[in-house]
Amino acid sequence: MIARFLLLASVASASIIVPAAHAQAQAPDGAPDQADATAEAQRVRGDVIVVTARRRQETAQEVPLAISVIRGDSIESTGNFNIVKLQQLAPTLQVYTTNPRNTSVNIRGLGVPFGLTSDGFEQGVGIYVDDVYNSRVAAATFDFLDVAQVEVLRGPQGTLYGKNTTAGAINITTNQPTFDFEGRAELTVGNLNYKQAKAAISGPLTDTIAARIAIASTSRRGTLFNTTSDRWINEQDNLGLRGQLLFKPSEDLSITLSGDYSKQDPEGFGTAFVRVGRTQRALNRQYDALVAAINAANPGRNYAPSRNVYDRRTDLDSSLNAGNKIGGASLKVNWDLGAGKFTSVTAWRFWDWKPENDRDFTGLSIVxxxxNPSQQDQYSQEFRYSQEGDRIDFVVGLFGFKQRIDTQGTEQQGADASRWSLTGALANDPSVLQGLTASNTQYLKSDSAALFGQLSWKVTDALTIQSGARINYDKKSGFYERVVTNGQGQLISCSPTPAAGSVLAAQCGVYQPQVSAPSDSAWNFTYDFNLNYKFARDVLAYATYAKSFKTLGINQNGLPLNADNSVNYDAGTVKPESVNHYEIGLKTQLWDRRATFNLSAFRTDIKNFQATVNGGQFGTVRGYLANAGKVRSQGIEADFKITPSDRFSAYANGAYTDAKYKRFTNAPCPPELSGGTLQPASATPDYSQAGVPGALSPRQCDISGQELPGVSKWAFSYGAEVNAPITLLAKEGQVYLGVDGNYRSRWNSNASPSIYTEVKGYALTNVRAGFRGEGFDVFGWVRNAFDVNYIETLQVAPGNTGLIAGQPGDPQTWGGTIKFSF
Structure with missing residues (x-):
């Protein structure tokens, strides 16, 4: 398979993703020019892309690591307006979201446990905007706002980016204030009532002060029609603002004050019925039988949801909301001291999350x-000093981080809950569970400090040895309290254990009061070692070893129960991940830099991988963290770009990723092996009766050797653009036609791979055509041009009833865009 991939990469190729018609031989807007890079660009035909991946400005081809660079104009032209969409351009980037809080951003299959809502663990992929760390991935769901460039750094980046970036980092650079007056505006309209407007203006206030203001607004009708509320849901409703002040009293000193605010207020994010799979629960306690029983108990009701997810119809009966606000302020100081450069980044960020969900995924009143609304404040301070010399380049720094998150959760049982969750006479009495309410109060405090550095020694003009290290300290403390009230508003207690068959026992089987206060701290030492050799001016080979860690986690959403229904306090904390990473790569440019071909191969081994464990019943914790013994991710990536002339450019990129649990002997079982009476504790787990109603269920499953969730083995993206000069309406410019697309092979959507949660592979194609000239661009576009049906994610409904719900991907959309700049 690897040989086949290499052949495909050589013939079809793959890219640093920048259509050459738009790439510029300069740093992102507002950054200091790189005289050497610009002069070099002028001597050859190809472009030079400047990045800050190593916290200093250099060309992307000089950086000895796997990096994808996406310029702002490429983001806009392809319609990939946030990180969730960006994965269509970067194959090894995987982003899954069921709502902004429950978002996973992974690189090479690693990063965060898939499908888990928790504040007690760290992201394995760091998201940085203008050097400011964004600790919550909710930021990934917002529109890019006045972005100059996005760098996707693949592989551990702990020595410079820190905060447990064991899988990689996403480094976003925005356009900066300028002392030349400039502005831009963009308006897009399309089907589904799609409207997007962007504007930015920049210029001097005095000889030493410049300002920049940007705004973006996006709205679109939803893609699922809720027959219960009689409206479309899962809509887009985004607004973003950014303001910056640059004080530059001299060429050596610049101080930038930035502030931003973004909000979303859509009705979302709901799911639709996808399928039903048999579990080991008694057949009369599985989905179809339970729906039939509820219909029989309610004459004339006849609940029957659409069973074709691509009908784009759902019937969720609970309130839906995804109110999301995020923003903050930062102060960045760059001071050129002659011998080196000093940088200080001071930042505060907030996140306010106000969700409402339908957790039973049906139109029945079960939940x-x-x-679980929450509020977050984070503060960070980073100091860096960098110096470049003839033989030695180095960066040293200090980083401090403080965070607090408060959450107030409510979950309540509905009128159909008794018949859905209980048996016998109690199932016929709606009052047993109706109104039963669990109210959660929790907070998390997180503190982190680090000393880091990286040094490059140019042994010869061709050979460079680079090494980096980071000492990191993390402390986490949390608090969780759940109180439970019955339908009359009275507090209930489940200690001592209530009599079997009683109303109280039934209620305690759904919600139990609980209090926990997990707390822990850890030191870790991260380091890496890199050898890179320049065989020729445009041929660089490198080899990297990195020892990295992702710090400890705490289970912040409540703890699971033991077999005797007591709280398992041992699950309160989760061990740090220990990462060993190996990578080799080749970066080349050919044909006077008209063509770029990069190749990398990697292997990452992780001990104590922080994995997701899902609770199957309503009365248990939905999900919590546990350590899998060992995980391995390995693969090959290839990037290719070609610009034979100013009239044509093309790129393609691809990745083969083999990500597996190497050892996970006590994993949660998939739905087809869940729901029945548990096998004896001393018995060897029996997996032979998957999906057989009434069969005994293993207490836990050995999923060693199975694939990690959310990872496609094969992923490709491609694009091309052709243009021709033309004069239209007395305007000189270019008429152009562009196409881009991506392909992903199948992947599994459950933490323990299930036959019911396999998502089929799919390929998407987008096209655009337009006319552009000096200061303007007008084009039409079609995304998902062939109206391909595909699933974005699948979820196992709680209760082991066999219900699988999901979210279909966007249908074909089309529209037009007008852009002006001056």
Whole structure:
């Protein structure tokens, strides 16, 4: 398979993703020019892309690591307006979101546990905007706002980016204030009532002060029609603002004050019925039988949801909301001291999350209310000093981080809950569970400090040895309290254990009061070693070893229960991940830099991988962290770009990723092996009766050797653009036609791979055509041009009833865009 991939990469190729018609031989807007890079660009035909991946400005081809660079104009022209969409351009980037809080951003299959809502663990992929760390991936769901460039750094980046970036980092650079007056505006309209407007203006206020203001607004009708509320849901409703002041009293000193605010207020994010799979629960306690029983108990009701997810119809009966606000302020100081450069980044960020969900995924009133609003404040301070010399380049720094998150959760049972969750006479009495309410109060405090550095020794003009290290300290403390009230508003207690068959026992089987206060701290030492050799001016080979860590986690959403229904306090904390990473790569440019071909191969081994464990019943914790013994991710990536002339450019990129649990002997079982009476504790787990109603269920499953969730083995993206000069309406410019697309092979959507949660592979194609000239661009576009049906993610509904719900991907959309700049 690897040989086949290499052949495909050589013939079809793959890229640093920048259509050459738009790439510029300069740093991102507002950054200091690189005289050497610009002069070099003028001597050859190809372009030079400047990045800050190593916290200093240099060309992308000189950086000895796997990096994808996406310029702002490429983001706009391809319609990939946030990180969730960006994965269509970067194959090894995987982003999954069921709502902004429950978003996973992974690189090479690693990063965060898939499908888990928790604040007690760290992201394995760091998201940085203008050097400011964004600790919550909710930022990934917002529109890019006045972005100059996005760098996707693949592989551990702990020595410079820190905060447990064991899988990689996403480094976003925005356009900066300028002392030349300039502005830009963009308006897009399309089907589904799609409207997007962007504007930015920049210029001097005095000889030493410049300002920049940007705004972006996006709205679009939803893609799922809710027959219960009689409206479309899962809509887009985004607004973003950014303001910057640059004080530059001299060429050696610049101080930038930045502030931003973004909000979303859509009705979302709901799911639709996808399928039903048999579990080991008694057949009369599985989805179809339970729906039939509820219909029989309610004459004339006849609940029957659409069973074709691509009908784009759902019937969720609970309130849906995804109110999301995020923003903050930062102060960045760059001071050129002659011998070196000093940088200080001071930042505060907030996140306010106000969700409402339908947790039972149906139009039945089982869970009538589910919400976990939270508020976050984070503060960070980073100091860096860098110096470049003839033989030695180095960066040293200090980083401090403080965070607090407060959450107030409510979950309530509805009128159909008794018949859905209980048996016998109690199932016929709606009052047993109706109104039963669990109210959660929790907070998390997180503190981190680090000393880091990286040094490059140019042994010869061709050979460079680079090494980096980071000492990191993390402390986490949390608090979780759940109180439970019955339908009359009275507090209930489940200690001592209530009599079997009683109303109280039934209620305690759904919600139990609980209090926990996990706390822990850890030191870790991260280091890496890199050898790179320049065989020729445009041929660089490198080899890297990195020892990295992702710090400890705490289970912040409540703890699971032991077999005797007591709280398992041992699950309160999760061990740090220990990462060993190996990578080799080749970066080349050919044909006077008209062509770029980069190749990398990697292997990452992780001990104590922080994996997701899902609770199957309503009465247990939905998900919590546990350590898998060992995980391995390995693969090959290839990038190719070609610009034979000013009239044509093309790129393609691809990745083969083999990500597996090497050892996970006590994993949660998939739905087809869940729901029945548990096998004896001393018995060898029996997996032979998957999906057989009434069969005994293993207490846990050995999923060693199975694939990690969310990872496609094969992923490709491509694009091309052709243009021709033309004069239209007395305007000189270019008429152009562009196409881009991506392909992903199948992947599994459950933490323990299930036959019911396999997502089929799919390929998407987008096209655009337009006319551009000096200061303007007008084009039409079609995304998902062939109206391909595909699934974005699948979810296993709680209760082991066999229900699988999901979210279909966007249908074909089309529209037009007008852009002006001056």
């Amino acid at each position: 009538s209310r589910s919400q």
